Amino acid sequence: MNPTRHSAERGSLLIVAMLLCAIIGISLVSYINVGRSALKTSNRSLYNNAAMNLAENGLEEAMYSINKLVNDSTYSFTGDGWTAVGSNDMKRKWTGTTFDQNATGEVRVYIYNYDGAAAPNIVARALVTVQGDSNKGTVEKWVRVQLRKTSKFANGLVAKQTINFNGSPQVDSWNSDPDNNSATAAVPYSAAVKNDAGSVGSISVGVNAVLVDNADIWGYVGTGGAAPQVGATGTIGPFGTPTGTTVASHVTTDFSASFDNVTSPSTYSYTSAGALSTSTVLPDDISGATLAADGKYYISCSSIGGSNKVYTIAAGKKVVLKVTDTTGNCIDIKGGSGGLNISSGASLEIYAAGDINIGGQGAMNGGTTTGTMNQPVNLQIYGTKTSGTQNISIKGNGLFSGVLYAPFGSVQLDGSVQTYGSVVANDITLNGTSAQFHYDESLGNFGGNNPFRVTRWDELNTAADRSVYATVMDF
Incomplete structure (x- = not known):
């Protein structure tokens, strides 16, 4: 019996076991990282959709108020929660929207030419704040729409x-x-x-x-x-x-x-x-x-x-x-x-x-x-x-x-x-x-x-696009 040979075999087995453990460990870490990335991507997509929904809700509220004024001369923007900006514009913010995982949202809306004397423009900025440790941050969506008054006789x-x-x-x-x-x-x-x-x-x-x-x-x-x-x-x-x-x-x-x-x-x-x-x-x-x-x-x-x-x-x-x-x-x-x-x-x-x-x-x-x-x-x-x-x-x-x-x-x-x-x-x-x-x-x-209807819808994705409205949307 050769004790040296047995010691060598045991050493080889130990090295193989350690290599296998290392491979398994690396695989597990990679798998966890992939899962974490997928979770981040999924959450980001979820909150992107949530932010867009908030922006759309803000636009709908603005259109409702504009069309309400068209058909009801007694309607008051300020009485309905809007704040006047100068003589032609209005702004309003909705806060306190809650989502899963303790995320919260708000939407800010600014209306140009709210009274419809000229074609109104609406800009909505929605923000969703995420509270999770690995996904902390704010997701934003900016949308701008142009309105036009429709006619009952727009066709023959x-x-x-x-x-x-x-x-x-x-x-x-x-x-x-x-x-x-x-x-x-x-x-x-x-x-x-x-x-x-x-x-x-x-x-x-x-x-x-x-x-x-x-x-x-x-x-x-x-x-x-x-x-x-x-x-x-x-x-x-x-x-x-x-x-x-x-x-x-x-x-x-x-x-x-x-x-x-x-x-x-x-x-x-x-x-x-x-x-x-x-x-x-x-x-x-x-x-x-x-x-x-x-x-x-x-x-x-x-x-x-x-x-x-x-x-x-x-x-x-x-x-x-x-x-x-x-x-x-x-x-x-x-x-x-x-x-x-x-x-x-x-x-x-x-x-x-x-x-x-x-x-x-x-x-x-x-x-x-x-x-x-x-x-x-x-x-x-x-x-x-x-x-x-x-x-x-x-x-x-x-x-x-x-x-x-x-x-x-x-x-x-x-x-x-x-x-x-x-x-x-x-x-x-x-x-x-x-x-x-x-x-x-x-x-x-x-x-x-x-009523007024949307004739143009644009998502403002770039910093340059958003900078045009950055000042009025900072409230």
């Missing part, structure tokens, strides 16, 4: 349900106010100024949401899900698109729109005129009608109409007409010589929940030719029905220049009338081979109490 023909083109109507557009200045003369529609920005949209996901059939849509079509149904000679696209062609970039299937109910204005009192059943000049023939502080005459009637009766808005006068009858045709203008005549420079707003039938000579907004007609905004028809169906028929001779908004309206546009403006309803049908619809692009900026 808009429906909750279906839009049907029977025959071969044509849709296009023009801009009656290209410089966005009401003090300058309006631009009448003509071949020289027409554009291929006619817009048709339905939020319905049904396969028959938009039945183009053989119509020519010089512009865009959107639906809530299914592609529009186009006939053999139907066209969707820019001017010059061959007959029977649909340009893919001019069709979307993610169209959205809101259909808020409307009510008649209530700031000023109305002069009651009973039932209007004989030819009348408004407001001149309405006893007691007075000019309100906003420059308009507010008149209510139970109904308006009759065969061969003409209802005229006097030149230069602005009239708001509330029709109270909710049964049958609350507006029923018919007969060969009957009509609704808005004189040059006059305007009319109609609020009605009953059915509407405008026939006879139709609605003559300034005249019977494009060169004499008033802008579509001079004739506004609002359907105030809040459930069921409100039947609305626009026909007659010549043209219809106006805007029509009826969330529960089933609207029929007759083929003998060229329509200028915008129509928003539950469902819309254009009838006739000669029917034409011309969207007034200036209506995209129209509306006094429309």
Whole structure:
């Protein structure tokens, strides 16, 4: 027996065991470090998401307050917890938000042009403070959004349900106010100024949401899900698109729109005129009608109409007409010589929940030719029905220049009338081979109490981006 050999073997085994222990130890340390790194990354991601959610919540609170002020003149930013900065800005901080692992959060929001006189900008800075030993620190997210006031008439023909083109109507557009200045003369529609920005949209996901059939849509079509149904000679696209062609970039299937109910204005009192059943000049023939502080005459009637009766808005006068009858045709203008005549420079707003039938000579907004007609905004028809169906028929001779908004309206546009403006309803049908619809692009900026929506969203990631707002966000 050689004791030296056994000692050497035992020494070798010891060295191997020590090496194995070292390898295992190194592996365990590496595994722990990997796990720790993964935990840090996971926590960082978690708190990054938490910070972004906080920033978004702050932006939502700011948008709520801005839109609340738009629709409620009694609303007070300062009374709701905001602090005024100068004459046009507001700021506010929310603290005390708690998360798992004892993390806490706060969000600071600064609003530029809070009153909406100019397009508001909002900047939100969210901070999440992490308390864990290995992840101590603060996670920040900065977001800036630009708002723009939306219009009920941001598109030409808009429906909750279906839009049907029977025959071969044509849709296009023009801009009656290209410089966005009401003090300058309006631009009448003509071949020289027409554009291929006619817009048709339905939020319905049904396969028959938009039945183009053989119509020519010089512009865009959107639906809530299914592609529009186009006939053999139907066209969707820019001017010059061959007959029977649909340009893919001019069709979307993610169209959205809101259909808020409307009510008649209530700031000023109305002069009651009973039932209007004989030819009348408004407001001149309405006893007691007075000019309100906003420059308009507010008149209510139970109904308006009759065969061969003409209802005229006097030149230069602005009239708001509330029709109270909710049964049958609350507006029923018919007969060969009957009509609704808005004189040059006059305007009319109609609020009605009953059915509407405008026939006879139709609605003559300034005249019977494009060169004499008033802008579509001079004739506004609002359907105030809040459930069921409100039947609305626009026909007659010549043209219809106006805007029509009826969330529960089933609207029929007759083929003998060229329509200028915008129509928003539950469902819309254009009838006739000669029917034409011309969207007034200036209506995209129209509306006094429309809400603000986000038109641009930017995350401020770099120090340079954040430095622009560092001073105002340090509170």
